[in-house]
Amino acid sequence: MAVASASSGYMQRPSSGYLQRPGGGTLADVVDIILDKGLVIDAYVRVSLIGIEILTIDARIVIASVDTYLRFAEAVNRLDLKASDEAQGLPELMESVTSGAARSKTRGALEGVKEKLTGGDDEREETPSRTRRRSRSRKDEDE
Amino acid sequence: MTDADGAIYVYGVIAGSDRTDIESAGVGSSDTPVRRVASDGVAALVSDIPRGPLAAARDLRAHWRVLEEAAAETTVLPVQFGTVMESEEAVRDSLLAPNAERLEALLDALADKVQLTVKGFYDEEQLLREIVNEAPAVARMRERTQRLPEAASYYDRIRLGELVSAEVDRRRARDAELVLGRLEPLAAAAKAEPVTGKDGAFAAAFLVPRQGIDDFSRAVKGLADELSDRIRIRYVGPLPPYSFADDEAVGAGTWA
Numbered sequence: 001m002a003v004a005s006a007s008s009g010y011m012q013r014p015s016s017g018y019l020q021r022p023g024g025g026t027l028a029d030v031v032d033i034i035l036d037k038g039l040v041i042d043a044y045v046r047v048s049l050i051g052i053e054i055l056t057i058d059a060r061i062v063i064a065s066v067d068t069y070l071r072f073a074e075a076v077n078r079l080d081l082k083a084s085d086e087a088q089g090l091p092e093l094m095e096s097v098t099s100g101a102a103r104s105k106t107r108g109a110l111e112g113v114k115e116k117l118t119g120g121d122d123e124r125e126e127t128p129s130r131t132r133r134r135s136r137s138r139k140d141e142d143e
Numbered sequence: 144m145t146d147a148d149g150a151i152y153v154y155g156v157i158a159g160s161d162r163t164d165i166e167s168a169g170v171g172s173s174d175t176p177v178r179r180v181a182s183d184g185v186a187a188l189v190s191d192i193p194r195g196p197l198a199a200a201r202d203l204r205a206h207w208r209v210l211e212e213a214a215a216e217t218t219v220l221p222v223q224f225g226t227v228m229e230s231e232e233a234v235r236d237s238l239l240a241p242n243a244e245r246l247e248a249l250l251d252a253l254a255d256k257v258q259l260t261v262k263g264f265y266d267e268e269q270l271l272r273e274i275v276n277e278a279p280a281v282a283r284m285r286e287r288t289q290r291l292p293e294a295a296s297y298y299d300r301i302r303l304g305e306l307v308s309a310e311v312d313r314r315r316a317r318d319a320e321l322v323l324g325r326l327e328p329l330a331a332a333a334k335a336e337p338v339t340g341k342d343g344a345f346a347a348a349f350l351v352p353r354q355g356i357d358d359f360s361r362a363v364k365g366l367a368d369e370l371s372d373r374i375r376i377r378y379v380g381p382l383p384p385y386s387f388a389d390d391e392a393v394g395a396g397t398w399a
Contacts, residue, residue, distance in 0.1 A: 027200060029379055030207050032339055032346070033260055037385040038221035039156065039249075041393055045237040047150055047227045069304025076271050076285050076307055077300075 151180075151228045152192040153238070154209045155383070156220040156246050159184040163216045167209050170202035177209050182235040183243035185250075188213060189234060192227055214383035218254045220246065221383045242393045249388065256331055256350050257381035261363055263318060263344035263374040270342075273373070274310040281306050318374065319345035325366055329359045334386050344374050348386035356381065 152170050157163060159181045169175035169190030179186045188209065206224050213219040228234050239246070275282050284303040288296045319335055322345055327333040330349035338346050351359045360378075367376040 027203075028339075029377075030203055032262075032336075033348075033379065033382060034203065034207060034221070034224050034385050036223070037388075038223040039388045039393060040223050041153065041226050041228070041238060045228070045233070045393075046153075047229050066301055066304075069301045069308060072271075072304035072307040072311075073288060073300035075267065076275060076281065076303060077289055079268065079272055079275060081272070081275065 149230075150192050151189045151231060151234055153222045153226045153228055153234060154188040154190075154206060155213060155222050156239075156250070157186050157188065157213065157217055158247070158250055159186045161186060161217050163213055165209055165212050167212045168205060169209060170205040175205075180231050180234045180239070182239040185239050185243050185246045187222075187234050187239060188219070189228075189231070210383045210385075214257070214381070218250050219383050220249050220253065220388045221385050222388075238393065245393065253350070253384050253387065255353050256384065257353060257356065258384045258386060259330075259349045259351050259356070259359060259363075259378070259380035260346070260382060260386075261322065261326065261349065262338075262346040262377045262379075263322065263370070264340070264342045264377065265314075265344050265374060267342050269373065270311065270314070271307065274307055274314075278306070278310050281310060315344055318370075319347070322366060323347055326359065326362055329355060329362055332387055336386065350384055350387045353381075 154169070154177065157179070161179075163179075165177040165188060167177065169177045169192075171190070171193045175190045175193075177188055177190045180189050181187075203224060210219060210221050228238065275285060281303065284299060284306055288299045288303055291299065315338060323333060323335060326347070326349060330351050332350040334348045336346040336348055338344065349359065363376065363378050367378075370376065
């Protein structure tokens with residue numbers, strides 16, 4: 001497979017078509033994969049770490065509170081188990097089963113952050129070579 | 144290049160003999176060139192960083208692209224996103240020179256290997272159905288809270304949520320164990336990572352020799368097929384070894 005060979009092969013989509021190109025990763029992927037990872041240079045030696053706080057909000061939605069429990073309870077109580085018996089085995093693509101107050105609050109905050117992040121990203125445009133790559137990642141992000 | 148007001152953004156470390164050129168723009172603006180600063184057999188990929196605020200998402204992408212481009216050509220040790228040093232001298236004298244031996248050892252260990260990241264996601268509704276069907280305590284508490292008016296069932300609903308949450312955690316642990324057990328033997332190293340989002344099932348990073356990518360991908364595909372009725376798998380790579388470079392902070396050499 002092309003990927004296994006060095007240099008240019010690295011950039012090609014593997015023949016299986018299953019492995020996702022990192023450049024095509026969503027912002028959430030990028031955040032997950034690189035935030036807080038990598039070689040750490042000691043605080044006495046470096047000057048600063050930039051941009052961490054805002055991203056941390058998006059990456060660390062901690063699920064361990066009364067709100068979470070109530071949300072779970074609500075979601076479980078809303079399940080239509082009869083329908084589930086009939087639908088068993090069918091993949092369901094419902095976006096969400098809840099709409100409680102706690103959840104909408106969380107969502108609002110999240111979307112605000114996301115918007116900010118995406119807004120920043122869109123400011124950059126740019127050289128022809130990158131435009132090609134960008135259009136590809138856009139497509140993937142839309143999925 | 145270094146002026147008194149400027150600072151230096153550090154992307155990663157490569158071998159000193161490595162002449163890899165980076166065309167991708169650095170953080171800060173779309174035309175920031177990335178260059179190398181070398182000392183004692185190791186080199187850092189760096190760029191000048193402008194004054195003023197940075198756009199987190201744009202710069203995260205820039206950091207990502209620079210390292211992706213470097214990793215396509217060579218072995219690179221990613222430095223944590225957002226790392227800024229005072230000057231080129233500081234990069235040489237505080238990062239590279241005092242840590243050269245250790246950085247070279249890390250580069251050797253990562254040579255010809257890539258990171259592959261595997262994440263699993265539940266369909267929440269389906270997961271909750273599974274839990275109600277399989278955990279009698281949850282089913283009982285669910286019936287109880289459904290009989291009571293909302294105001295009277297507050298504590299019962301919290302208890303129900305706790306039970307559900309514990310069941311979700313148990314399934315996460317079980318599924319992570321299954322996936323790691325299956326994929327770890329195919330990797331040089333593996334790291335379980337915290338799941339993100341309410342629908343996250345598991346997340347793990349694997350360090351895989353380049354020639355082993357095909358076998359690894361087949362194993363992931365097999366797992367994805369096997370779990371497809373419960374879990375959607377997201378498989379991203381090849382990546383620079385972000386998760387395999389951070390065993391200990393590097394400093395000015397006092398204890399490194």
